[in-house]
Amino acid sequence: MKRLLFTKIDNSPLIIFRIFFGILVSLECYGAILTGWVRRTLIEPQFTFNFIGCDWLQPLPGYGMYCYFFLMGTLGVFIALGFKYRYSIISFTLLWTGVYLMQKTSYNNHYYLLILISGIMCFLPASRNYSWDATRNPVLKADSMYNYVKWVIVLQLLIVYTYASVAKIYADWLDFGIIKILMLNKASYPIIGEILQATWVHKIIGFxxxxFDLLIIPALLWKPTRKWAFFASIFFHLFNSIVFQIGIFPYLSLAFTVFFFEPETIRKIFFKKKVPYVLKNIEVPKYKYAVYTLAGVYFTIQLLLPVRHHFIEDDVLWTEEGHRLSWRMMLRSRGGKIAFTVVDKKLGTSEIIDHKKYLTKKQQQRIASYPDFIWQFAQRLKKEYAEKGQEVAVYATNSKVSINGKPYRAFIDPKVDLANVKWDYFWHNDWILPSENR
Incomplete structure (x- = not known):
């Protein structure tokens, strides 16, 4: 264990990854402004659907979120340059986590991965070379790092890819139905649009x-297959970037590959003038027990979170309970229909709410088929009427959901007052009607 974790190796992979990471997150943040993502997701909506329990995290008023994302993009530049690195990476991690928790209408797995990786980077000595900090303070400069730096990243990726692979082993993926649905809106793509509709293409993508997810990490670790795995990664991630347009995630995934090649190889490619580090001596630090404890707790959580849905009643594809933070990527397509009825408890009068007046188009899609969105909207209606002095009950009437193109089925119990029922964070919410598999 000491040899595995505390052998000193050349730190070139970590240094170049810091540069790649900083560039990519700055592009993500600046791009979110330029493409209108910030406007559509955080400025135009009357309110956002934050993660339940994070109501205190709200978008800044006016054009404040433009400044927020510009600041994060600038912090990305600072990270790449190694300028005040520790402050920059910690600040970015906190700000990115904040924006992640304040809205989930545009949920993406790579947003969550960015929290984890930037959080890990807070603890790593990534500015010890080729950085503003090391140039200004030569005492910080170093050509080596502990081997555990590499293995922390590798283990995190192994968890992500393995769970992503295992999650795909279910009926709708194996019969390629979900893949067909995902490809339908790609038909207009030039050149490849028609090809993506072919059944044989769906089978190739499925298998x-x-x-790929199951084998890519072992293949990158094993020297005889490393180059082939790297070329497969380039194809796979560029395909995802072109077809699914998922931001920086494919390029971040390619950036991770620097940790799988020999440090000397990375040094020769990116830092030819850097002093080689070839000693590979074992130096056990005084804080070794802190490393064991932090890594043990962190990776235990990472291993348990993706399997928690197995301990929650009913099918996660139906209830969505335990879906997030579990690397269940591109596994389902949800469609829904819903109406909300508000009943005045004192007068007994009722009215059907036109929820479209409150929501953006994307929020409307979410609220019709995701239980936490439905519950949160009921809470918002309760609050709105309370401000007018009315005590109300809120019911989700005619709530129906279709999963992966299957027929619509009743989703929410229309007899349950959602305004006055508590959200269960860890277990099943009984007002979600049973799935056909239950």
């Missing part, structure tokens, strides 16, 4: 997706 390649499972086996």
């Amino acid at each position: 390649f997706g499972i086996f």
